[in-house]
Amino acid sequence: MGHQDLGVELKRIFPPERVLTSELERRMYSYDSSFMARFHSFVPDAVVLPRSTQEVSALMKLASQRRIPVIPRGAGSGETCGCLAVRGGIVVDLSAWDAIEEVDVANMQVFARPGVVHYKLNEHLAGFGLFFPPDPGSTRMCTVGGMVANNSSGLRAVKYGTTEQYVLGLEVVLPDGQVIQTGGSNNCRALKNVSGLNLTKLFVGSEGVLGIITRIRLRVWPRPKARGMAMAVFSELEQAPAAVLDVYQSGILPSGIEILDTSAIQAINMYKPEINLPSAEAILIFEVDGNPAGVAWEGQQIAEIVGRRAVSVEWATDPARMADLWRGRSVVAVAAARLRPDGSRIFAGEDISVPLSRVTEALRRIKELSRKHDVAVVNYGHIGDGNIHTAPVINLDSSAEVQRANALVDDIHRLAIAMGGSTTGEHGVGAVRNQYTMDEHGEAALVMKQLKETLDPLNIMNPGKLLPPEGGKDRA
Amino acid sequence: MGHQDLGVELKRIFPPERVLTSELERRMYSYDSSFMARFHSFVPDAVVLPRSTQEVSALMKLASQRRIPVIPRGAGSGETCGCLAVRGGIVVDLSAWDAIEEVDVANMQVFARPGVVHYKLNEHLAGFGLFFPPDPGSTRMCTVGGMVANNSSGLRAVKYGTTEQYVLGLEVVLPDGQVIQTGGSNNCRALKNVSGLNLTKLFVGSEGVLGIITRIRLRVWPRPKARGMAMAVFSELEQAPAAVLDVYQSGILPSGIEILDTSAIQAINMYKPEINLPSAEAILIFEVDGNPAGVAWEGQQIAEIVGRRAVSVEWATDPARMADLWRGRSVVAVAAARLRPDGSRIFAGEDISVPLSRVTEALRRIKELSRKHDVAVVNYGHIGDGNIHTAPVINLDSSAEVQRANALVDDIHRLAIAMGGSTTGEHGVGAVRNQYTMDEHGEAALVMKQLKETLDPLNIMNPGKLLPPEGGKDRA
Numbered sequence: 044m045g046h047q048d049l050g051v052e053l054k055r056i057f058p059p060e061r062v063l064t065s066e067l068e069r070r071m072y073s074y075d076s077s078f079m080a081r082f083h084s085f086v087p088d089a090v091v092l093p094r095s096t097q098e099v100s101a102l103m104k105l106a107s108q109r110r111i112p113v114i115p116r117g118a119g120s121g122e123t124c125g126c127l128a129v130r131g132g133i134v135v136d137l138s139a140w141d142a143i144e145e146v147d148v149a150n151m152q153v154f155a156r157p158g159v160v161h162y163k164l165n166e167h168l169a170g171f172g173l174f175f176p177p178d179p180g181s182t183r184m185c186t187v188g189g190m191v192a193n194n195s196s197g198l199r200a201v202k203y204g205t206t207e208q209y210v211l212g213l214e215v216v217l218p219d220g221q222v223i224q225t226g227g228s229n230n231c232r233a234l235k236n237v238s239g240l241n242l243t244k245l246f247v248g249s250e251g252v253l254g255i256i257t258r259i260r261l262r263v264w265p266r267p268k269a270r271g272m273a274m275a276v277f278s279e280l281e282q283a284p285a286a287v288l289d290v291y292q293s294g295i296l297p298s299g300i301e302i303l304d305t306s307a308i309q310a311i312n313m314y315k316p317e318i319n320l321p322s323a324e325a326i327l328i329f330e331v332d333g334n335p336a337g338v339a340w341e342g343q344q345i346a347e348i349v350g351r352r353a354v355s356v357e358w359a360t361d362p363a364r365m366a367d368l369w370r371g372r373s374v375v376a377v378a379a380a381r382l383r384p385d386g387s388r389i390f391a392g393e394d395i396s397v398p399l400s401r402v403t404e405a406l407r408r409i410k411e412l413s414r415k416h417d418v419a420v421v422n423y424g425h426i427g428d429g430n431i432h433t434a435p436v437i438n439l440d441s442s443a444e445v446q447r448a449n450a451l452v453d454d455i456h457r458l459a460i461a462m463g464g465s466t467t468g469e470h471g472v473g474a475v476r477n478q479y480t481m482d483e484h485g486e487a488a489l490v491m492k493q494l495k496e497t498l499d500p501l502n503i504m505n506p507g508k509l510l511p512p513e514g515g516k517d518r519a
Numbered sequence: 520m521g522h523q524d525l526g527v528e529l530k531r532i533f534p535p536e537r538v539l540t541s542e543l544e545r546r547m548y549s550y551d552s553s554f555m556a557r558f559h560s561f562v563p564d565a566v567v568l569p570r571s572t573q574e575v576s577a578l579m580k581l582a583s584q585r586r587i588p589v590i591p592r593g594a595g596s597g598e599t600c601g602c603l604a605v606r607g608g609i610v611v612d613l614s615a616w617d618a619i620e621e622v623d624v625a626n627m628q629v630f631a632r633p634g635v636v637h638y639k640l641n642e643h644l645a646g647f648g649l650f651f652p653p654d655p656g657s658t659r660m661c662t663v664g665g666m667v668a669n670n671s672s673g674l675r676a677v678k679y680g681t682t683e684q685y686v687l688g689l690e691v692v693l694p695d696g697q698v699i700q701t702g703g704s705n706n707c708r709a710l711k712n713v714s715g716l717n718l719t720k721l722f723v724g725s726e727g728v729l730g731i732i733t734r735i736r737l738r739v740w741p742r743p744k745a746r747g748m749a750m751a752v753f754s755e756l757e758q759a760p761a762a763v764l765d766v767y768q769s770g771i772l773p774s775g776i777e778i779l780d781t782s783a784i785q786a787i788n789m790y791k792p793e794i795n796l797p798s799a800e801a802i803l804i805f806e807v808d809g810n811p812a813g814v815a816w817e818g819q820q821i822a823e824i825v826g827r828r829a830v831s832v833e834w835a836t837d838p839a840r841m842a843d844l845w846r847g848r849s850v851v852a853v854a855a856a857r858l859r860p861d862g863s864r865i866f867a868g869e870d871i872s873v874p875l876s877r878v879t880e881a882l883r884r885i886k887e888l889s890r891k892h893d894v895a896v897v898n899y900g901h902i903g904d905g906n907i908h909t910a911p912v913i914n915l916d917s918s919a920e921v922q923r924a925n926a927l928v929d930d931i932h933r934l935a936i937a938m939g940g941s942t943t944g945e946h947g948v949g950a951v952r953n954q955y956t957m958d959e960h961g962e963a964a965l966v967m968k969q970l971k972e973t974l975d976p977l978n979i980m981n982p983g984k985l986l987p988p989e990g991g992k993d994r995a
Contacts, residue, residue, distance in 0.1 A: 294810070
């Protein structure tokens with residue numbers, strides 16, 4: 044079926060202004076934030092912008108009949124090609140379907156359509172004294188639907204876990220167009236429910252390969268009244284993860300613990316000399332939240348405990364001073380890109396997770412790999428749960444550098460698996476890491492494939508993502 | 520195949536002392552703590568006691584060949600016939616396979632075999648300053664494997680969630696004998712991992728219908744340093760859930776919030792007059808944990824906030840006084856049974872979950888149903904998340920009372936669903952609530968069936984449980 048014919052069929056389901064078929068419009072949906080997308084042209088055959096579950100259901104029926112791939116998309120802030128038409132097909136742009144349908148304060152939950160932007164949800168919830176704890180770096184851009192599909196998390200996963208903890212129920216359109224409610228029937232507002240198999244959690248993090256999420260029932264929490272932050276400077280890298288463990292063993296669970304290593308400190312100071320971070324092997328930033336008295340107590344404890352291993356620790360609860368302490372961390376992603384005048388920070392191999400006990404070793408090994416492949420790498424991330432963001436910086440115009448970067452990234456991914464970690468702590472698999480799914484999961488990956496085949500026998504839901512590719516490599 | 524022949528085959532896999540085939544031994548495995556088990560004789564064809572994954576795998580291969588049902592069992596503390604051979608077959612008693620294989624302090628996780636008893640795990644973890652937060656009432660009996668299979672929770676789910684939040688990975692033997700690792704390969708110790716479909720969470724709460732859990736990797740948390748408790752007495756039932764919401768809206772998330780209604784207060788005072796609870800429409804007990812300063816602050820706040828609606832509030836951090844305040848709650852299950860001299864408390868309809876906003880209405884409706892069916896009911900439970908334990912008390916020798924109790928229980932279950940709740944907040948479905956699975960989940964229940972058929976095409980894994988029965992009712 045040509046683009047024009049497909050467009051005609053789609054316009055039987057959607058009003059014409061919500062069906063995009065021109066070359067220009069389709070090209071706008073051919074990339075996300077990943078490195079891989081720069082080197083491919085994943086232009087979809089059409090794009091639709093649904094505003095109702097009925098439309099999505101009718102779309103899936105058409106796609107099933109015609110065996111056309113369907114690719115759900117939120118804000119496109121992903122770094123895995125997860126929302127791209129790597130095998131052609133129809134991109135379903137859910138970003139404009141962004142109603143917060145109801146905040147049910149008395150039941151501590153919120154009902155939202157997939158396109159709601161994360162920070163807007165939290166802004167709205169703040170008016171009720173509530174919040175949705177996961178806190179991705181892309182908060183001003185990413186959608187809650189994308190967060191559910193990727194099981195996103197971010198800075199506060201140490202204490203608050205990942206998105207899945209908050210998903211009470213979903214409305215999902217299956218590949219054949221059938222609409223189901225998970226987590227209880229349509230009117231369910233229970234906070235606890237162990238009836239039936241846990242379909243909700245199967246769909247969370249399934250990256251659109253099992254169906255399209257069209258409505259989300261989220262548990263929300265009381266907004267903490269107080270917050271504090273400690274910045275600690277370490278002359279030896281080893282002391283940083285050791286200090287994290289000391290804090291845990293003291294009975295304290297901070298809301299977040301971030302690390303900047305030498306590479307990140309240098310990049311930040313080059314980019315904004317006025318931030319003037321002390322030169323050190325590592326800087327840790329602890330965030331604590333809760334009630335005012337409890338936060339003060341934990342701040343004092345952290346300063347004392349971490350002070351035994353750090354060159355210096357500063358504790359602050361004043362918002363302006365906290366913003367100062369956070370300033371380096373807040374610009375690190377941009378700073379990495381300015382490491383060299385012709386450089387660009389690439390999103391590839393950027394999200395490994397390693398056991399806490401091996402963070403130092405992982406950072407040293409990445410430094411070795413950086414030297415081996417002659418590619419600069421800036422390291423930072425969520426040390427509190429072993430999730431490291433590595434930012435390779437290269438000249439995109441140099442095909443030799445691109446090639447070296449790809450080799451580096453492959454080594455970083457293999458290193459994470461070999462160390463008992465994962466290729467991805469929070470960004471997901473998509474089309475850029477599914478070549479490792481077999482290595483990470485062994486026989487369990489084949490069970491994943493069986494479940495996929497059961498729910499999507501025609502393989503039209505976001506094909507070429509997440510699951511191990513047929514016959515080995517599948518990097519599109 | 521007769522019992523003797525089956526015994527011979529099983530003794531090729533297990534040493535003879537771990538294969539039970541005598542009538543007496545098999546009868547010991549014919550009941551759990553449910554009401555239903557009293558009226559049936561679910562005697563298995565054989566019982567085996569595995570000590571290795573290889574044994575479980577060989578067992579499943581034999582069971583597949585011979586198409587014999589296999590029923591995993593922990594401590595038998597369940598209330599749903601979940602571990603009983605409702606269609607015959609082999610019961611797999613995992614309770615003696617109870618090694619805590621490793622506490623990996625540096626990675627905040629523990630590796631355990633399924634038979635570890637909950638309180639023993641926490642006793643062991645306490646030595647490392649760690650704990651596994653879910654806190655079921657059956658802590659001194661229930662196994663961690665059973666908790667994972669049922670997604671158990673208990674008193675502290677308000678703040679700490681349910682078991683699933685802590686399960687990082689599982690070793691599972693599938694119905695065909697294949698062994699898989701979920702949550703990453705064998706050596707994975709990552710705390711964050713979004714690679715692949717989330718099989719771990721699909722197996723949590725699957726009540727043994729998809730496979731046998733043989734090893735568990737659990738995330739553990741720093742043990743809080745302080746605890747406090749508030750008891751509040753309400754002359755009007757309505758004020759109790761309203762006070763719970765007030766506390767949430769003040770930004771406080773207690774570790775637990777329990778309710779005793781009039782029926783429970785009366786039962787406790789009859790059973791132990793010296794406890795001498797004030798007569799009231801409701802008593803709430805708030806538990807708060809964290810650091811000493813934070814706990815003190817929250818205690819003061821709770822006393823003030825709840826004091827606006829309560830007749831009296833008492834806050835305590837002294838362990839002896841906390842034990843006093845808790846005393847009524849700690850005996851309520853036993854007290855219910857003593858409501859009348861010839862009475863027994865039955866476990867049926869005992870675990871409904873309703874939206875927080877409808878707790879008062881639910882308790883009043885249950886009182887009406889109690890009158891309608893002329894069956895006494897004692898109500899208590901985890902009001903913080905809307906999970907109410909209703910305890911019908913009847914004379915088990917009266918078939919008329921048994922019949923009335925069954926009618927009452929059916930009404931209670933239907934009430935929970937109609938109110939936007941669930942028939943089960945934490946105890947599970949088993950064979951006693953699967954008749955409601957279609958009502959609770961609609962079309963989603965058919966998707967559950969599809970997944971079950973995919974992983975267990977011969978329907979040998981714990982058949983007759985959790986999933987909607989063929990052709991409607993399936994109460995064995």
